[in-house]
Amino acid sequence: MTMTAFATDLIPDTRPSRGLPGWALPVSVLAVAYLAVPLLATNYLFEAILLPFLALSLAGVGLNILTGYAGQVSLGSAAFMAVGAYAAYNLNLRVEGLPLIGSLVLAGLSAAVIGLAFGLPSLRLKGFYLAVSTLAAQFFVQWALTKFSWFSNDSASGVIDAPPLNIGGVALDGPVGRYLFALTVVAVLTFLSHRLVISQTGRNFIAVRDNETAARIIGVPVLKTKLLAFAVSSFIIGIAGVLWAFAYLRTVEPAGFNLDRSFQILFIVIIGGLATIRGAFFGAALIVVFPLVLSRFGAFVLGDVFDSGVLDMSQRIVLGALIILFLVLEPDGLAALGHRIRRRLPTVLSRR
Amino acid sequence: MTLVLTGASAGAWSAASTAAFETAPRGRPGLAPDADADAQVHPAAKRPASLYRAAEPETSEAVLELVGVSLSFGGVAALSEVDLSVRRGEILAIIGPNGAGKSSIVNVISGVYPPDRGHVRLKGQRYGQVPTQKLARLGVARTFQNLALFPGLSVLDNVVAGRAHRARSSFIEQLAGFGRAKRERLDARERAADVIDFLQLSPLSERLVGTLPYGLQKRVELARALVAEPDILLLDEPMAGMTATEKNEMAGFVTAARDRFGTTVVLIEHDIGVVMSLSDRVAVFDHGRRIALGTPAEVQRDQRVIDAYLGVAEDENAGEGEEL
Ligand SMILES: Nc1ncnc2c1ncn2[C@@H]1O[C@H](COP(=O)(O)OP(=O)(O)O)[C@@H](O)[C@H]1O
Ligand SMILES: [Mg+2]
8 A cells, every 4th residue: 555645634734725724624613513513403414424423423533543643554443443442332331330431441441452462463564464463453352252251241142332421410321412422522622633644743743654764864763653543543443432332332243343334433433634734624524425426316316216225335335436546646645635626716716 | 097086166164185195903802804905906005994993992082873784685695794994073974885785884883784694882872783773862964865854844843853862751741831841842833943943944834744845844954964963963865856056055054053063974975076175074885885984085085985886796806915
């Protein structure tokens, strides 16, 4: 995989004319997300779009740190989501009086430990071979969660139900509550991820990705940097798994965290753009909204012929085509596309 | 037979006259078999060498030494029994035809290749293989023949990355962003800005390094090496593919860096003009062997060097005392 992954987050945005500071956009997005969305959105919007969007965006941010920034390809994302989800479930179940935030952080740490272990091959393997070795995480975790019923408190086929959510006595079980909970977790972790990628450590990630030998020679601790990327990435993806299980679906089984899910997260990162934090949100939006649009559109055009089987197949075909299109035409993803449009827009408009 | 070697215009000529010709070291274990032959070819050159030795022992100020280093790649001998010692504060040029083993020397010194035999002496320590991850902390920085920048980073961030070996703060501290992490960040940026300014790259510092023309990328790589404040700087063809103007600028930067920071420089370069004007001493390599070592003037007169550069088959010259 030789894609040009540019750390567009590190480049001071050459936004023309408007002298807006860098935090203006994220802050206004957050303002809308916290104030306007809860008032305007319907239950359907929360349950079918916003909650999966938030969880998948966060998983995308996590994978982007590993793959986009540190250049280590992984196909084990869903496994780390599963570790997060099942760890949070068990912590909540078995540790008396542990607050939700506590189980959230500990679940992230559990995923980080597992991620670290499955990141060890990265010290020897690169690219395709590493990707294949991360499949081990995918299959091992899914197997372990199905095999040992302890993880699911002896429920049939490993299904778990999310506990009631509350923070400081405030119940968050309605769609709005779960949305605000997920939004806050995503906002905090995204902010920290941004801080990370512009730090010395983030530069080390990119150095290792772009030229491992040169990185080693200038004194970047290459092995430590790779393992740290695995740990941090898995931490974030693990917490995304908690959001997926607790805030979005409420009932999950190990099969929900299969290889398809891992690929879905990889596609989010590729479509959104490698090595951009905001790209993960664009990619996740597309992945979540696209099937819904497709099914409405298909039903409208083809009527009854467009059943769930056809939907599923056409979804895969169109998505596959889209990914190839992106790899060929816009390898830097939606984030770069957006960046370009923003830069050209004023020129286009001023010509009028 | 004479070879006309013209000097370039870079006003960098410095202590060349003080550096006397050095014949191959004697009586040292691991002595290259052809080293004595080397000495035999230049009876005239022996005199200044012995005078020099009488004044000060050759190894006293060696900051970097290769002793009996051999390296081969699947039967191809890249380096054979190479001895080389680099003196503090000098600019030592390494020249030789393609495939002579020049880059291999730099790769052995920086630990990218482990030598099959022999060792490297660095800061008084003896290394079978130089630990690459400690290289920067040992005070050695290098550039690569083929660029080894980080194309996904801006010019500034590439140069800041050159301070990686100084970072002590953990990523948690960096996330928090105060205390030690903040000091390190500000310090690295300030030093990077200085070096960028010194190399006249300031207007480009926010550009993605991959978007710069080749000559400027080479300059950024020099900046990344210099920002580490190395004692020893290894430059593998820093001027390859440059225009004459760019070469002159680069030559100026190399001498300025040496004069300003007292850096010892090992410079691999093809342009004989640049080499002659820039370096204090020149080591000539051919087929993995060091065939000459001396001041630019001495090396220019060396029959083996002339032969190697003119591509005369060595066995034809056996009558002149060369044994290979
Ligand atoms: N990584 C490598 N693998 C195989 N052969 C190599 C490698 N590096 C160098 N060589 C061989 O070693 C010899 C010396 O190469 P090098 O040191 O690059 O020469 P120079 O820099 O003088 O052109 C050449 O024959 C080259 O083909
Ligand atoms: Mg070379």
